[in-house]
Amino acid sequence: MIKFEEPIDIWGQISPEHGYTVHGAAGALPFKPLNRQALAMRIFLLVISLLTIYALLTIDYRSVDVAKAAADTLNNLKIIFLQPDTHRLSLRDAFYEVVITMGLAFLTTLFGGVIAFFLGLLGARNLAPKQVTNIVKGFVAFIRAVPTILWVLIFAVAAGLGSAAAVIGMTFHSVSYLTKAYAESFEELDRSVIEALSASGANWWQIVFQAVIPSAATSILSWTFLRYEINFANAVAMGAAAGAAGIGFDLFMAGGYYFDLREVGLITYIILAFAMALEAVATGLKGRIRQNPR
Amino acid sequence: MALLELKNVTKYYAGPTPALAGVSFTVKEGEFVSVIGPSGAGKSTLLRCINRMIEVTGGEILFGDLAVSKLKRRDLRKLRTGIGMIFQHYNLVDRLTVIENVLHGRLGYKSTLAGVLGLYSREEKMQAFNIIKILGLGEQVYQRCDQLSGGQKQRVGIARALVQNPKMILCDEPIASLDPNASKIIMDYLKKIANGMGITLICNLHQVNVALAYSDRIIGINKGKVVYDGPPGKLTADLTSEIYGTESGELIVDWGERYAS
Incomplete structure (x- = not known):
């Protein structure tokens, strides 16, 4: 039978009365040890604060009247947000342009999603050999590290500034983002389940479609929708920066070319409305999937 | 008729100590075989070598008239469809x-x-x-x-x-995560499958008394070697201790239950 070598009551000795002492000076009892990391953090914060103070003291205002500048900015903001109006752009045109922007976002998300699906399978540790996943994950991490706008400008060299470059560049970045997201969703399914199915004779594609995808469907859908929202915002920016058509280009023209603050306000509100509508649809979709699987 | 035959099966993972060291036994059709042994003895490795989820290092495994280790992809798939696993x-x-x-x-x-x-x-x-x-x-x-x-x-x-x-079902610790009541239900079903449907069962178990009560035959494994192979009736307390590599009498096995059930 089970015997205990020591009486259980010696456990009681682990108490302050029996030489269980607190080391260190009385009074100051640091609950966080001052290690190298903490020290580095403190030095960093100190340097940053000093630099900030120095910059504020030595900044050259020239002839700018700070009070007047602030007042003008507030006034401009007031015009943008409180007196939105349209001069050159009819509401119908604006609506049409937003649809173009949404189309740009949809197209890039679709292309990105399809490519990322296959790359994600190769990037999931439970589905592909380790070397392959490392290569795929390294590759997409590199693409992701470069901002979308830079990819668009890189592809603009070949495709010319415009919607083609925007689609290729945004697709490129979507692929890398979605590959990582999909691969991680696929990895949610335990390796042992895959083992069970291959032990019953199922092959790789069958396991992927019958077990991995049903398990990952919810997260794949929410990741894709999240990327769609990101791509919508990107598409607005690309309209302005890369000359891709859409509401972004009108915003750029209204703001930078005609300096029509009222129209800037109107376009901002339209974009905001569409973004909120997207968000609502996404939330509803996710809720419905969670309630009613598949 | 022998359904499964293992001849001198060895398996080395990385490192010099074998997970399986020359395991040989044959299993008849419809037999309920329990494999017992301490954790890390090679029970799971043994099961997975049979349907080649793990490649053996040496030796031969015959399932029916198929040499398991020589099967091509397509035939391996066919073999696995004939072997269930839980x-x-x-x-x-x-x-x-x-x-x-x-x-x-x-x-x-x-x-x-x-x-x-x-x-x-x-x-x-x-x-x-x-x-x-x-x-x-x-x-x-x-x-x-x-x-x-x-x-x-x-x-x-x-x-x-x-x-x-399947002709055979491999069970890897089927009741290790279950409460005694559910365990009994599962073991009863497994027993029915073996005796009623003529499906061979090879079952890794941690519970010696369950193995004693349900199986037709017990194989004891320690450090990758078969140390006992015979009917449950001949498994004594001393032999069990040998399988688990402990001093006699220290194991928590209810020997009374074998006579009760």
Whole structure:
């Protein structure tokens, strides 16, 4: 039978009365040890604060009247947000342009999603050999590290500034983002389940479609929708920066070319409305999937 | 008639100590064999070598007249469809329903495309429904597997193995995560499968008294070697201690139960 070598009551000795002492000076009892990391953090914060103070003291205002500048900015903001109006752009045109922007976002998300699906399978540790996943994950991490706008400008060299470059560049970045997201969703399914199915004779594609995808469907859908929202915002920016058509280009023209603050306000509100509508649809979709699987 | 024959099977993982060191035994059709031994003795490795989820380092495994280690991809798939497997953690797809999980057992018989699209024939579905009903899960057919209890999940696991029409089922610690009541239900079903349906069962177990009560034959493994191979009736307390490599009498085994059941 089970015997205990020591009486259980010696456990009681682990108490302050029996030489269980607190080391260190009385009074100051640091609950966080001052290690190298903490020290580095403190030095960093100190340097940053000093630099900030120095910059504020030595900044050259020239002839700018700070009070007047602030007042003008507030006034401009007031015009943008409180007196939105349209001069050159009819509401119908604006609506049409937003649809173009949404189309740009949809197209890039679709292309990105399809490519990322296959790359994600190769990037999931439970589905592909380790070397392959490392290569795929390294590759997409590199693409992701470069901002979308830079990819668009890189592809603009070949495709010319415009919607083609925007689609290729945004697709490129979507692929890398979605590959990582999909691969991680696929990895949610335990390796042992895959083992069970291959032990019953199922092959790789069958396991992927019958077990991995049903398990990952919810997260794949929410990741894709999240990327769609990101791509919508990107598409607005690309309209302005890369000359891709859409509401972004009108915003750029209204703001930078005609300096029509009222129209800037109107376009901002339209974009905001569409973004909120997207968000609502996404939330509803996710809720419905969670309630009613598949 | 011998269904399965292992000849001098060895397995080395990285490192000099073998996981299996010259394991040889034969299993007859319809036999209920329990494999017991301490953790890390090589029980799981042994089971996975039989359906080649793990490649052996040396020796030969014969299933029927097939030499397991020489099979090509397509034949290996065929071999695996004839061998069911159930697991300690059930290894079901939690988000799918009971019937979907059970039908997964048919994937090995299908072309890639039919399997990918999940096209199952009417007979296959009927068979799956019947097996589910026999295992007492008739009311849970359309429930998601993450809503089931452990014992129910394991019965889904058994159904998935049975729907393969297997000649043999490998059980890797089937009751290690279950309470005594569910364990008894599962072991009773396994016993029925072996004796009633003539399906060979090889069952890794941690519970010596369960092995004693249910199996036709016990194989004791320690450090990758077979140290006992015989009927449960001849397994004495001393032999059990030898299998587990402990001093006699220290194991918590209820020897009285073998006479009671």
